[in-house]
Amino acid sequence: xxxxxxxxxxxxxxxxxxxxxxxxxxxxxxxxxxxxxxxxxxxxxxxxxxxxxxxxxxxxxxxxxxxxxxxxxxxxxxxxxxxxxxxxxxxxxxxxxxxxxxxxxxxxxxxxxxxxxxxxxxxxxxxxxxxxxxxxxxxxxxxxxxxxxxxxxxxxxxxxxxxxxxxxxxxxxxxxxxxxxxxxxxxxxxxxxxxxxxxxxxxxxxxxxxxxxxxxxxxxxxxxxxxxxxxxxxxxxxxxxxxxxxxxxxxxxxxxxxxxxxxxxxxxxxxxxxxxxxxxxxxxxxxxxxxxxxxxxxxxxxxxxxxxxxxxxxxxxxxxxxxxxxxxxxxxxxxxxxxxxxxxxxxxxxxxxxxxxxxxxxxxxxxxxxxxxxxxxxxxxxxxxxxxxxxxxxxxxx
Amino acid sequence: xxxxxxxxxxxxxxxxxxxxxxxxxxxxxxxxxxxxxxxxxxxxxxxxxxxxxxxxxxxxxxxxxxxxxxxxxxxxxxxxxxxxxxxxxxxxxxxxxxxxxxxxxxxxxxxxxxxxxxxxxxxxxxxxxxxxxxxxxxxxxxxxxxxxxxxxxxxxxxxxxxxxxxxxxxxxxxxxxxxxxxxxxxxxxxxxxxxxxxxxxxxxxxxxxxxxxxxxxxxxxxxxxxxxxxxxxxxxxxxxxxxxxxxxxxxxxxxxxxxxxxxxxxxxxxxxxxxxxxxxxxxxxxxxxxxxxxxxxxxxxxxxxxxxxxxxxxxxxxxxxxxxxxxxxxxxxxxxxxxxxxxxxxxxxxxxxxxxxxxxxxxxxxxxxxxxxxxxxxxxxxxxxxxxxxxxxxxxxxxxxxxxxxxxxxxxxxxxxxxxxxxxxxxxxxxxxxxxxxxxxxxxxxxxxxxxxxxxxxxxxxxxxxxxxxxxxxxxxxxxx
Numbered sequence: 001x002x003x004x005x006x007x008x009x010x011x012x013x014x015x016x017x018x019x020x021x022x023x024x025x026x027x028x029x030x031x032x033x034x035x036x037x038x039x040x041x042x043x044x045x046x047x048x049x050x051x052x053x054x055x056x057x058x059x060x061x062x063x064x065x066x067x068x069x070x071x072x073x074x075x076x077x078x079x080x081x082x083x084x085x086x087x088x089x090x091x092x093x094x095x096x097x098x099x100x101x102x103x104x105x106x107x108x109x110x111x112x113x114x115x116x117x118x119x120x121x122x123x124x125x126x127x128x129x130x131x132x133x134x135x136x137x138x139x140x141x142x143x144x145x146x147x148x149x150x151x152x153x154x155x156x157x158x159x160x161x162x163x164x165x166x167x168x169x170x171x172x173x174x175x176x177x178x179x180x181x182x183x184x185x186x187x188x189x190x191x192x193x194x195x196x197x198x199x200x201x202x203x204x205x206x207x208x209x210x211x212x213x214x215x216x217x218x219x220x221x222x223x224x225x226x227x228x229x230x231x232x233x234x235x236x237x238x239x240x241x242x243x244x245x246x247x248x249x250x251x252x253x254x255x256x257x258x259x260x261x262x263x264x265x266x267x268x269x270x271x272x273x274x275x276x277x278x279x280x281x282x283x284x285x286x287x288x289x290x291x292x293x294x295x296x297x298x299x300x301x302x303x304x305x306x307x308x309x310x311x312x313x314x315x316x317x318x319x320x321x322x323x324x325x326x327x328x329x330x331x332x333x334x335x336x337x338x339x340x341x342x343x344x345x346x347x348x349x350x351x352x353x354x355x356x357x358x359x360x361x362x363x364x365x366x367x368x369x370x371x372x373x374x375x376x377x378x379x380x381x382x383x384x385x386x387x388x389x390x391x392x393x394x395x396x397x398x
Numbered sequence: 399x400x401x402x403x404x405x406x407x408x409x410x411x412x413x414x415x416x417x418x419x420x421x422x423x424x425x426x427x428x429x430x431x432x433x434x435x436x437x438x439x440x441x442x443x444x445x446x447x448x449x450x451x452x453x454x455x456x457x458x459x460x461x462x463x464x465x466x467x468x469x470x471x472x473x474x475x476x477x478x479x480x481x482x483x484x485x486x487x488x489x490x491x492x493x494x495x496x497x498x499x500x501x502x503x504x505x506x507x508x509x510x511x512x513x514x515x516x517x518x519x520x521x522x523x524x525x526x527x528x529x530x531x532x533x534x535x536x537x538x539x540x541x542x543x544x545x546x547x548x549x550x551x552x553x554x555x556x557x558x559x560x561x562x563x564x565x566x567x568x569x570x571x572x573x574x575x576x577x578x579x580x581x582x583x584x585x586x587x588x589x590x591x592x593x594x595x596x597x598x599x600x601x602x603x604x605x606x607x608x609x610x611x612x613x614x615x616x617x618x619x620x621x622x623x624x625x626x627x628x629x630x631x632x633x634x635x636x637x638x639x640x641x642x643x644x645x646x647x648x649x650x651x652x653x654x655x656x657x658x659x660x661x662x663x664x665x666x667x668x669x670x671x672x673x674x675x676x677x678x679x680x681x682x683x684x685x686x687x688x689x690x691x692x693x694x695x696x697x698x699x700x701x702x703x704x705x706x707x708x709x710x711x712x713x714x715x716x717x718x719x720x721x722x723x724x725x726x727x728x729x730x731x732x733x734x735x736x737x738x739x740x741x742x743x744x745x746x747x748x749x750x751x752x753x754x755x756x757x758x759x760x761x762x763x764x765x766x767x768x769x770x771x772x773x774x775x776x777x778x779x780x781x782x783x784x785x786x787x788x789x790x791x792x793x794x795x796x797x798x799x800x801x802x803x804x805x806x807x808x809x810x811x812x813x814x815x816x817x818x819x820x821x822x823x824x825x826x827x828x829x830x831x832x833x834x835x836x837x838x839x840x841x842x843x844x845x846x847x848x849x850x851x852x853x854x855x856x857x858x859x860x861x862x863x864x865x866x867x868x869x870x871x872x873x874x875x876x877x878x879x
Contacts, residue, residue, distance in 0.1 A: 123740035125813050131746045138746065139753070139760045139859065139871060140777060142823035142837045148811035152825065156807040159848040207811040208820070208843055256835065257775045257783040259827045263807050387825070387835070 004279040005103040010233035010240035011225055011396070013042025016356040019221035019344035020190040027062045027117035027222075028073040034222035034349070035074050035113060042226040043236055049226070050107035051080040055094030055114035057087060057347040058127050062117050070113055087383025088297065089248070090114060091223065091351025092392035096246050098227050108229050115222035116346035125218060126347075147215055149385040150298040151207035156263040157300060158209070161315045165209050172299035173200035174321045176213045176341060179296065182328055183338020185368045190217040190344030214299040219344025223352035239363045244376065245279035245395040247272045256387035268391035269308035269380065276393040282376065286311045289332055290374035291361060293354035295382040296339040305380055328369060336361060336369045351381035351392060358396050400520045401564035401696065404555040404705065406456025407670045408448050408532075409657055409714035410439045411840045411878070412721040416545050422724035423540035430541065434655025436548035438721060439534050441730035441817040442839060442857040445472040446482050447870065448551035449530035450489045450856040456528065456553035457490070458708050459800070465492050465555075466524035469511040471501040471531040471662045476868050478582070485870065486530060488761040489856050491797055497524070505628075505688025507531075508552070508662035513692060515556040516565045526557040533661025536731055538586045546630070548658020552666035562705055563673060563682065563696040569611035571690040575599045578688075600630045600687055605642055607691035608683055615695055619643035623680035624672045628664040628687050629654040656715055671711040676702060709879055717879035729817060742815035748862045748869055758795075763854065763872045765832060766793035774798070774832035796832070798854065799872055803828040805850045810843035826852055826874050836874040851877050
């Protein structure tokens with residue numbers, strides 16, 4: 001394995017808008033809001049930025065294609081700018097572009113911005129773009145939605161580990177209740193109401209066996225990060241956050257074509273996380289990771305991520321969930337900011353939003369949600385569907 | 399000897415009780431109530447998909463490479479221009495040099511296609527021709543036609559090897575009798591007065607054709623085991639057979655109170671029912687009705703005993719589900735313009751270039767099978783999908799449409815648009831290997847189980863309204879009967 005980028009890049013500034021149904025805000029204005037916060041946080045001037053990466057997924061209801069909208073909106077003339085897109089892992093891709101750019105020595109300071117404006121479609125859920133799996137595949141794919149694709153993981157997980165739908169749904173409800181508890185304390189979160197197990201299991205079904213509360217918020221929002229060479233980071237602030245690992249894995253699709261894959265886990269997460277642990281020098285993630293923000297687009301996704309990351313044993317995440325292992329006061333708090341579930345999920349912004357929470361926690365600025373003395377924070381950002389996807393795992397620390 | 403070498407049928411799963419229609423619209427036309435029920439297509443079925451289903455039932459594992467032609471008869475063509483038989487042939491994965499034709503515009507076009515196929519085989523220009531007939535007609539809400547029209551299909555394979563029922567002769571009548579018509583501007587059929595239809599058309603042409611045939615071949619009613627003809631009026635159907643000198647037991651049940659009048663497919667569906675009970679040596683007469691009549695004489699051979707079991711009429715009749723609501727029926731047939739919601743309105747442009755280029759896997763459900771590791775895979779791959787193999791361009795064609803599978807996982811999705819929510823879909827593991835995700839149809843969410851067996855069914859995938867295109871694909875269904 002190549003030597004990687006451990007401790008070569010530091011995050012010195014971050015910004016994140018309030019997520020939610022921002023009816024009065026365009027994607028461009030959301031971008032400005034996140035960018036200005038990051039710029040102020042870093043204490044740099046706009047002219048100090050050498051390059052920029054823009055992450056946005058659904059150009060149909062957002063700023064459009066290319067990085068030009070970023071340069072135009074933020075007025076960043078003539079610097080290298082690139083748009084990246086990797087479904088729901090888009091935000092992490094923007095950050096990866098900026099970090100790799102700096103680590104390569106091409107730039108001293110780089111910007112990553114992720115934005116999505118989902119609430120301009122006129123209906124609930126994500127935009128219906130049936131060509132997003134390709135213009136040919138579209139004719140051979142079911143008329144699916146993301147809840148349905150992940151619901152099938154629930155059906156399969158329950159069958160594989162012998163849980164009745166009722167038992168399974170109660171386990172998943174624990175995850176949701178925990179994230180709502182955290183999100184309720186977060187002023188920037190979209191959904192800020194505590195819920196009970198009974199409310200969750202009795203909610204209307206969206207895609208069997210997943211109910212309304214098993215699904216994350218569909219939100220507008222933007223987040224931004226400013227990264228620089230690690231050796232100059234302390235010139236800007238005393239508490240920069242260092243990138244320990246940044247890995248991404250894309251599946252080859254054998255999962256959807258060959259009969260071996262179990263649809264009860266996401267293989268890309270296994271690969272991305274193992275490479276990230278190696279890059280960061282982590283031997284036992286269950287003992288060494290202090291906290292994490294994972295891609296909880298649906299409750300079942302979060303349950304399986306615990307296992308795919310190698311933190312809970314296979315088929316045993318239920319035990320950890322019920323023991324409060326992932327609660328805010330647990331051993332490895334997961335989704336301290338409310339997660340996609342409650343903070344919301346403006347696609348292009350989510351990977352950077354996860355990092356925003358890890359960054360604030362490491363700096364001790366998470367207010368009532370502050371975790372005691374965190375050492376390593378992990379973000380896990382997944383794009384696509386369980387049988388065909390891309391997963392990014394990033395580890396940061398002081 | 400030339401004749402039928404195999405038969406198949408298709409009756410959609412749904413039935414509507416005629417009382418259900420009457421309860422909804424009987425106030426409009428109190429005289430319209432008829433007994434029984436009729437078969438109604440699901441929202442994703444039309445005459446073309448039902449023809450494919452009947453053909454699959456008829457082929458029943460036979461070699462498709464040996465079929466030289468496919469004739470499709472219907473009055474409800476999905477396309478006025480774009481050969482419908484060509485779509486069926488592609489879905490069935492027939493050879494490109496198999497000749498295809500649409501027979502249309504009259505309810506006797508089913509028997510017309512059968513006679514043409516017989517002539518083709520007899521002349522030696524084809525060895526084997528598949529005839530499919532299907533209809534899915536619409537009567538205006540509240541009218542008599544709505545009560546009588548049913549949906550269904552039949553398929554007959556004509557050839558000169560292993561004939562199960564030889565065709566011994568034909569007799570045709572053609573009259574421009576406009577009892578029933580639909581112009582190119584019409585969605586629904588229009589008709590003239592019933593008494594005139596019954597007494598001057600239906601009641602005369604069928605007897606004229608049947609007696610003409612019997613005279614031509616010097617037959618007496620007692621020589622005939624079964625006489626088959628469509629039902630338009632229950633009373634007239636019975637008296638017509640009696641008038642021709644047939645005993646009640648010689649008249650094949652018309653199925654009118656079970657499936658309705660299924661148009662071009664109707665006489666052929668009743669013929670399939672007759673063949674299901676036929677014995678070697680039986681003579682059968684089948685006659686159609688529509689702008690005249692075709693009458694065909696068949697003689698059953700010993701080979702009928704060797705025919706593999708299939709669903710045919712009997713099993714399809716027994717496998718049914720009450721649609722329950724009249725409103726559901728008119729929604730499925732796009733008679734009631736429902737609110738699809740914003741999500742249902744979003745249909746991306748359909749690219750004909752793609753449908754052509756990728757036709758073998760998008761219409762024919764053909765994948766590939768790796769010569770090196772033996773893994774079947776869908777869609778067809780150039781580089782083997784098996785991560786342990788990865789062979790490059792070592793693939794053979796592999797047909798999935800005739801393979802059964804097991805439901806590996808599934809969901810019922812309320813968010814996705816469906817005319818019959820929830821949208822049910824799942825992952826299918828095929829017997830022999832290979833998996834893909836498919837819509838599931840003709841099932842209820844509660845009846846599904848991980849691991850249950852499923853089979854493939856050719857359906858409309860979506861209706862691209864702005865370009866007036868029906869796009870077809872395969873869906874999975876629980877094994878029917």
